Each structure stands twice: as structure tokens, then as C-alpha cells.
Amino acid sequence: MSKVMTAEEVVGSLESGMTLGIGGWGSRRKPMALVRAICRSPLTDLTVVSYGGPDVGLLCAYGKVRRLVTAFVTLDSVPLEPHFRRARQDGAVELTEYDEGMFMFGLYAAAHNLPFLPTPAGLGSDVMRVNPELRTVRSPYADGRELVAVPALEMDAALVHMNRADARGNAQYLGPDPYMDDLYAKAADRTYVSCERLVDTGDLLKEGPVQSLLISRAQVAGVVEAPNGGHFTDCSPDHGRDEAFQRHYAQAAGDPEKWAEFRERFLSGDEAAYQDAVRAWREEGK
């Protein structure tokens, strides 16, 4: 059964007010083609769950985010994300701020249908102060330790970007780090995979070893072929981070006038128009 869809169809299946998980990590293997499609859509009022990068930045810039659940937002080689900063400083987004490990345990809990998982990470820090809904539990064993009960990070849908997938939704990563993408897929009610290239099922193991088959079709509702769809984030080995373009993005994002130009030039059309505009921009720079 083919689950191949377009990015527009994926976005069309989502609703305003949903909780949306986004895979990747910082400015690494982000499903940017799907994020750009959300920016073009009327969707709004989203709760976004993400180890944040430009996915969070763009969605903030387009006013799509009501609440963000994260441990950080960064562009990695550019430490701070200008759109996210502005949104926070303007009070435009609510924030649930967790430690990175707490966040992972929230994903694990949701993936395993557990209400929470205990961890000491977070204790003593202001994460406990700004998340007053967090509860602690005491170990029932001899150690009697107090631990944070990290609630399951339940999500209506998750978006991840992978290197390869087949039409059934089996998805493969070929880079050096799976990030938490399999956990998002297992945790969310439904998951959409965009990929650099669709391949026949029989060809998946020609691309990488069996351990690289990170996500099973049983967790996947739809697959989108999106070549360069992680741009400008790192999606090695298909493409590294486009550092020059990321710098261009970050400079534009810090200045309303430049951002209006950037948005008009790169983001006013569909994904094909975006990729064309990026190519033209790169040619100019040569």
C-alpha cells in the first residue's frame, strides 16, 4: 500500500490547535520542506515539540506557534535563532522548557504508552520553577530517591526527515546520528516522513545496513519525497548544512526589512520555487 503524499496533502491533514512533534536536532535533519508547507498554510495555534532549530524559528516567524516544548533553539553554527528570540522577547509564544534528557524521557514515555518516566535531571534547577505542573515521585525501593516524573510528550502528529524511504513508509537514516526521530514516530498518533529520495523496498539495504532502517511503516501515515527537503539544515550524506545560506537566513531574520525581502524572495512560492530561488541565490554568489 502506497503512502506517498505531497507536502500539501500532509499539511492538509493537520488541524489548527494540534500538538506537532518535529524530528532532527538544532539545525540538523529537519523536515524543512514540510515546515515550509505549514508556513504557506492557514494552520495556526500549534503546540510544537522539538529540539529546536530553524523549524521553530520559521514557524514562529509565521505566527504558527502558540506553545513550544523544547530544551533549546539553536542553529548550531549560529548559536541563537533570531525569530525564536524575538517571539520570546515579544511574549508571542508560551514555553515549556525542559532539560534535554527530560525531553528524551518524555518522548520515551509517550513511545512506550507510559504516563511518565522518572529521572533526576531537572531537580534543583529553575526548570522545576517554571513548569509548576511537574511532579516528583519517590523511588519505592531502598534508595528512596526523589525523581522528576517527566510526563509523556504526547503528540497528535510528528514530522521527520530521513535520507531514504519506500512508498510503504519504511524510513532510513544514512547520516551519523538518528537523533530522536524513531521516538517521535513511536510517540505520535501519526507520523509523516519526508525523505531525500524514495526507493524500492528491495533497494533499502543497498543504501545502508539493516540498523539504518530507523522507522517502520507501522508508525508511518504518509511519505513525501522531498529532495533537498532538509535544506538548509544538515542532512548528510545527501547534503551538509548550507552554512552560507543559513548565515543569510540568520542575518535576514534579525532585521524586519531584510526579513520581508527574504520572505518574498524565497518563501512566497511553493517548495520548487524555494529550491529554484536558493539555486539562483547561490549562482549570484559565485
Add this chain to the structure above:
Amino acid sequence: MSGTNGTSGTVTATRAEVCAVACAEAFRGDGEIVAAAVAGFVPMLGSRLARSTFEPDLLTTDGGPSLSAEAVPLGAAAAEVEGWLPFRDHLWLVLNGRRHVIMGPSQIDPYGNTNISCIGDWERPKRQLLGVRGGPGNTLLNTTSYWVPKHSPRVFTGKVDFVSGVGHDNGAHEIRVVVTNLAVLDFATPDKRMRLRSVHPGVTVDEVVQNTGFELAVPGDVPETRLPTAEELRIMRDVLDPKGLREREVPS
């Protein structure tokens, strides 16, 4: 400012090199654990220098998820790889404990509480920074040190705006040292308040005190931070950082 902060034999070490050796010293005695120096070039160089010299069992990365078979030069990918450490395993190691991390704080207080999340009120920050990242878990469960490339009262503040890394009064496992461009600080006081351990060659105690926004414990006799040996200088300059990235972080 002179770049000649000290001499070791006939060779002159730069301030950045003194700082890198101080970061290397932070790992002395750590043995077979992961040295996660995420705060910049100088601590990264320090961790790899420690591994190349007096702490050969340390595990270090090439900046990505590969554990390199040997300490590799800054910016280089590992030619030979001995292991794999994706982000999820860093987070496992935080709980496991066999890890010593060097982070870079935007603010740090007398007990070693640190902030990388935001400046001002968290509800509506004046300046949003990174977010807490792994700070809460790292500091509660792993040995943690800090690297501050520009020692100033803005960073060394009586009270941090947000506790993203816990200090000794909030349950820290061990805040070992704070290495800055001016000095090395530790918490070897009865109440685990910050203390001036050593000043880098060419820096006065007064300079450090003036650039610290709270009362620092200052022993009667403050030694100088040790100088790199000739062999350490050779390794830094010829092997681990031939491009001199360390000098960009701490201009002489």
C-alpha cells in the same frame, strides 16, 4: 596587551595556550570517561591535550558523534573511529555518570549556578538565549567545569537570572573548576563558594577581583597558573591546533 604571558624554557606561551592547559588540567585523574568539552575551541583543545599527554584513557570526539581512536586536531574529522556517541547516548551518559563536561555559562554565581537560558524574567525575557539544553542534568549528575573566554562582572554575577545549571547549593555533583581568560577558579572553601585558585601569568589578583561581580574567596597567596611545557606547546601548535583557532577565542 602583550602576548608574552610567560615562558617555559625558551618558548613563550600565549594566554590562549595557558587557558587550554588549565582546561586540560581539569580532566586530570578522570581516567576512562568521556570528556565532553562543548564550550569552545579552548576547552576542546584542552580535553584533547589531556588525552595526548597525562590522561591517555579519556574518550574524546571529533566534534560529531564519532569517538576518535586518537585525539584529533580541532576541526578535523576522526581518521580512525573507536566508537559511536549519538546525542541519545550523551543523554544516557549524563545519567550513567562517566562523563565530565565543560560548558560555557552566560552567567555564573558564587556557588556555581549557571544560566544559558535567558536574561531577565523567564516569563518575558529581555534577551532570550539558548534554553537550558542539558545543563540541569549535566550539573546534577556529571562532573562539570566551565570555560569563560571573557571574565567580566556581567558573567560573574551575584545571582543568575535563571538556574539552568545547578550549583553546589542546589545539588551539583561536582563543579570542578572555572577557567577564564584571566584565572582559574574553584570551590575549595568550607561552604563551597567560589575561590580564586590561580591567576594566569601577567594577570593581577586585583584584575580578577575587579572583573568579578561578587565577593570572591581570595587566599593570601595566589599562585600563577602553570605554564604549558615545551611538549604541550609542541602538541598544541603542531598537532592539535595548527590553525591557531585557540587564539581567536582568547586574543593575546
